[in-house]
Amino acid sequence: MFGFNGKVQILAPESVKEQYRQMIEKANEEKMHIRRSIQLLFSEIGYLVIELLVKNCIARTEQSTELRV
Known part of the structure; x- marks a missing residue:
């Protein structure tokens, strides 16, 4: 395995190339899972904020109305 300008080039053997490819694929999948989790979390926080704002407006x-009556 040799590094050159931030790129990795694996010359041999094929099994090492495949293991490295799988490792990169797994890291990308985990990154996407984390990104989705963060998006869901922010969506949930957004809904909670909106709910609190609506409740505050209603209150x-x-x-x-009570003061006018």
């Missing part, structure tokens, strides 16, 4: 509206 303020109810308070305003």
